[in-house]
Amino acid sequence: MQPHRSLFRPVPPLFFVLSGPSGVGKDVVLTLLKSGDTGIRFITTMTTRPRRPMENDGIDYRFVSPETFADLLKKNELLEHANVYGHWYGVPKQAVRDALKAGKDAMVKVDVQGAASIKKIIPAAVFIFLMPPSLAELGKRLRQRYTETPPELEARLKAAAEEIQRRTEFDYVVMNNSGGIKQAAADIRAIITAEKCRVTPRQIQLP
Numbered sequence: 001m002q003p004h005r006s007l008f009r010p011v012p013p014l015f016f017v018l019s020g021p022s023g024v025g026k027d028v029v030l031t032l033l034k035s036g037d038t039g040i041r042f043i044t045t046m047t048t049r050p051r052r053p054m055e056n057d058g059i060d061y062r063f064v065s066p067e068t069f070a071d072l073l074k075k076n077e078l079l080e081h082a083n084v085y086g087h088w089y090g091v092p093k094q095a096v097r098d099a100l101k102a103g104k105d106a107m108v109k110v111d112v113q114g115a116a117s118i119k120k121i122i123p124a125a126v127f128i129f130l131m132p133p134s135l136a137e138l139g140k141r142l143r144q145r146y147t148e149t150p151p152e153l154e155a156r157l158k159a160a161a162e163e164i165q166r167r168t169e170f171d172y173v174v175m176n177n178s179g180g181i182k183q184a185a186a187d188i189r190a191i192i193t194a195e196k197c198r199v200t201p202r203q204i205q206l207p
Contacts, residue, residue: 011196013100015122015204016040016107018188019115020130021160023142025176025184026109027060029130032185033107038192041099043108046072049087062092079206080110080117085152089114097206105192112163119169124202126195128188129170133177135161 020026034042046062048069057063069088072078081090091108099106110118115127132138139157167173172191176184195202 011201012203013103014105014195014202015096015125016105016192017115017118017125017127018107018109018130019112019127021132021138021163022156023138024130024132025181026130028181029176029185029188030109032182033188036189038189040105040107043091043095043106045089045091045109047087047089079121080114082111082113082117084111093206100204100206112166116169121207122204124204126202127170128172128174128191129167130184131164131167131173131175133175137178
């Protein structure tokens with residue numbers, strides 16, 4: 001008896017969505033993931049906010065003008081978009097299409113609102129919530145960035161408390177404990193491996 005041919009088909013490419021409150025360490029985790037041999041294409045989010053001194057265009061974000069962003073939005077070429085603290089953020093569809101078409105897994109970093117928007121469009125994506133050890137620790141990390149005014153910091157912490165309550169909307173929760181960023185990255189790699197071993201693979205379809 002010959003084995004079923006479907007057993008030997010390659011696992012279709014997956015789309016991973018990494019989210020969590022501001023300051024939880026998503027960028028650092030992504031840096032660690034990028035340094036490993038994951039074979040994932042990391043999709044860079046577009047934003048209209050000004051570039052911070054230590055940020056690199058095309059790596060941290062794709063910094064675009066409000067006019068460019070509005071044009072992509074009009075053409076329905078953004079997988080998700082949101083106005084966060086007065087600035088627009090969005091995930092370009094074409095970059096995700098290109099990765100999946102090439103048979104590559106893709107990963108994007110978005111806020112919790114953005115993850116919810118993507119889930120409505122691509123429910124088969126893998127949603128990962130990065131969790132801080134506490135709100136007090138999250139506040140400490142935000143203050144150490146020196147990028148927010150006191151009112152902005154208060155607003156971010158209030159939003160973070162609400163976002164943490166929505167962690168049940170995700171497939172996985174990964175804890176980023178103090179000094180444990182490497183373990184958080186290792187946990188995400190384990191999630192990627194586990195998803196590749198599913199008996200019934202997820203089927204990612206991008207409209």
